[in-house]
Amino acid sequence: MARKLAAGNWKMNGLSADLAEIRTLLQAPAPGCGVLVCPAATLVAAMAEACAGSFVAVGGQDCHAAAKGAHTGDVSAPMLADAGASHVILGHSERRADHGEDDALVKAKAEAALAAGLLPVICVGETEAERDAGETLAVVEAQLAGSLPETAGLVIAYEPVWAIGTGRTPTLEQIAEVHDAMRATLAARFGAAAEDIPLLYGGSVKPGNAAEIFAVSNVDGALVGGASLKAADFGAIITALDAA
Numbered sequence: 001m002a003r004k005l006a007a008g009n010w011k012m013n014g015l016s017a018d019l020a021e022i023r024t025l026l027q028a029p030a031p032g033c034g035v036l037v038c039p040a041a042t043l044v045a046a047m048a049e050a051c052a053g054s055f056v057a058v059g060g061q062d063c064h065a066a067a068k069g070a071h072t073g074d075v076s077a078p079m080l081a082d083a084g085a086s087h088v089i090l091g092h093s094e095r096r097a098d099h100g101e102d103d104a105l106v107k108a109k110a111e112a113a114l115a116a117g118l119l120p121v122i123c124v125g126e127t128e129a130e131r132d133a134g135e136t137l138a139v140v141e142a143q144l145a146g147s148l149p150e151t152a153g154l155v156i157a158y159e160p161v162w163a164i165g166t167g168r169t170p171t172l173e174q175i176a177e178v179h180d181a182m183r184a185t186l187a188a189r190f191g192a193a194a195e196d197i198p199l200l201y202g203g204s205v206k207p208g209n210a211a212e213i214f215a216v217s218n219v220d221g222a223l224v225g226g227a228s229l230k231a232a233d234f235g236a237i238i239t240a241l242d243a244a
């Protein structure tokens with residue numbers, strides 16, 4: 001069984017004053033599930049310091065495929081690890097859309113992350129047009145085939161693009177269909193190790209819908225955007241996962 005994981009993606013939000021939300025989160029008793037928060041690169045070191053020795057792990061939101069070099073504005077996996085990160089989100093649909101990232105680049109970044117000792121959180125998911133065309137499983141399978149690293153030390157997040165920041169979510173049956181298919185694909189690829197890969201759902205997860213999503217087959221947690229910014233909301237989602 002994969003360890004359950006509640007992950008927060010702060011996206012391009014958060015100034016140093018917002019670390020107060022993390023300090024509030026840390027006042028709760030440590031849950032049994034894993035907890036991860038991924039702030040912008042500017043906050044990784046300060047958040048890692050605030051979370052040192054606590055139940056909250058810290059991650060980046062992207063890394064370059066190279067360990068260092070002439071890549072102005074980019075951050076490498078060793079830099080994130082050096083700042084105290086243990087994870088890095090890769091292939092988020094916002095990066096695929098905003099920066100033209102394709103599966104091959106996501107895979108190269110994942111290999112770089114693993115080489116630096118970071119656990120990649122690889123994001124996949126269909127657009128609304130792809131779902132309407134009945135292509136959801138094919139799109140997700142192709143993204144997994146193209147973007148996974150060679151080894152099974154990773155986390156996968158299924159994030160339908162049309163559910164991100166919209167307040168809309170797939171039905172529980174639709175989530176189960178994709179998560180079951182992803183587990184089967186991972187088993188074919190990695191064998192028994194696939195059971196240990198946490199499969200997160202992401203897209204408009206809130207305190208009000210978390211419990212029902214966490215009860216879905218092969219859902220091991222969530223990658224939470226907007227509702228991870230406030231300790232009260234993210235704390236409620238963590239509590240729901242812990243109880244699932």
Ligand SMILES: O=C(CO)COP(=O)(O)O
Pocket residue numbers: 009092159163164165166167202203204205223224225226227
């Ligand atoms: O993209 C997401 C997490 O990576 C989901 O964002 P929201 O939870 O704001 O819909």
